[in-house]
């Protein structure tokens with residue numbers, strides 16, 4: 001039973017979150033309640049869809065003047081973002097709508113930030129650097145994965161930095177999130193797989209992050225670690241992803257699987273938006289920069305190795321994850337190992353490569369990957385594993401060759417003896 005008297009809870013969320021088939025028909029009214037000049041930031045592919053054109057008509061019917069910006073590119077180079085902000089300044093929108101995958105939602109967040117506080121954006125890199133509220137944002141995801149519709153983060157690429165950079169601030173949380181699973185039905189299998197894998201990583205890392213109560217009287221960090229409120233959401237997300245990610249990738253028209261993934265990704269975003277993530281994300285930053293592979297492919301591939309490294313110190317929480325995935329037994333240790341094996345099986349079944357060498361990483365890259373991962377302090381310090389060079393090196397070495405057994409604790413003479421006596 002959870003020790004509530006000695007725990008804490010914290011969530012920061014949009015003012016409203018709508019979920020369900022058909023809730024997209026409420027987007028226009030939500031936008032109109034926030035302003036009558038809107039900028040809609042949309043993925044170029046999605047701009048040609050019927051659902052998007054319907055939204056434009058509904059906005060027009062409510063007398064909302066709309067400008068559409070479709071210059072969304074994956075990875076979001078800072079120069080592209082700052083140009084989008086310059087274009088947006090000319091139309092002075094009162095409300096921004098982000099419609100698309102994580103890239104479109106993050107661009108919408110960054111435009112809302114730039115309009116309120118100006119450029120260059122590098123003044124806001126890191127945590128809690130945004131000085132005040134931004135232009136209100138309505139976020140409409142069309143992939144199930146990033147959770148960006150409810151999180152305080154936007155990620156972009158800056159050629160002056162080797163790694164992608166995050167801007168994290170509670171002021172970046174969208175004012176409203178509208179999650180309609182019907183919008184995800186067309187997403188290609190590879191996007192469904194990498195985005196869905198990332199949602200599972202968000203939920204599992206939120207659930208296994210540090211859980212020390214914050215210093216309440218101080219300015220709180222953006223990510224405060226695992227807590228009562230985030231954990232409830234994370235476990236339900238893990239359960240649903242375990243039931244449906246394989247199906248959503250296998251058959252994109254499977255609306256039950258799509259709906260579960262859209263809901264689970266939302267819950268995972270709500271959980272990690274306050275709890276934070278940790279090592280798979282920290283290591284993916286340099287791996288992504290080196291290999292130019294999608295964010296979720298990297299975090300999803302790394303997760304089983306990170307979980308394996310956690311087993312020695314965190315078997316209880318891994319066993320809770322096994323319970324959510326339906327693979328628990330009476331033994332905590334065995335359940336924890338089953339959870340790791342099940343996560344690795346899900347990643348394999350959806351087609352993710354299972355080791356770093358498969359995406360072009362070599363032995364010679366390991367020291368730099370470790371060094372750069374350790375610079376992402378907000379993530380490595382959010383893990384219960386001490387963020388030492390040695391610990392990180394063990395994980396990336398095991399991930400390089402696909403050898404999780406290298407991370408399993410070596411049985412001592414004493415433990416073997418006690419097992420024999422049972």
Ligand SMILES: NC(=O)c1ccc[n+]([C@@H]2O[C@H](COP(=O)([O-])OP(=O)(O)OC[C@H]3O[C@@H](n4cnc5c(N)ncnc54)[C@H](O)[C@@H]3O)[C@@H](O)[C@H]2O)c1
Nearest residue numbers: 045101102103142143146148151153155183184186187195
């Ligand atoms: N802000 C956050 O909290 C957060 C969290 C995780 C990741 N991210 C960022 O999100 C980005 C990844 O987002 P993503 O995985 O959603 O991918 P994405 O937004 O880059 O989109 C990938 C591709 O899928 C297409 N697509 C999206 N929805 C579609 C649909 N319904 N039908 C057909 N095609 C569709 C897009 O046109 C694009 O070509 C990364 O840049 C990552 O850094 C942000």
Ligand SMILES: [Fe+2]
Nearest residue numbers: 198202295299
């Ligand atoms: Fe992620």
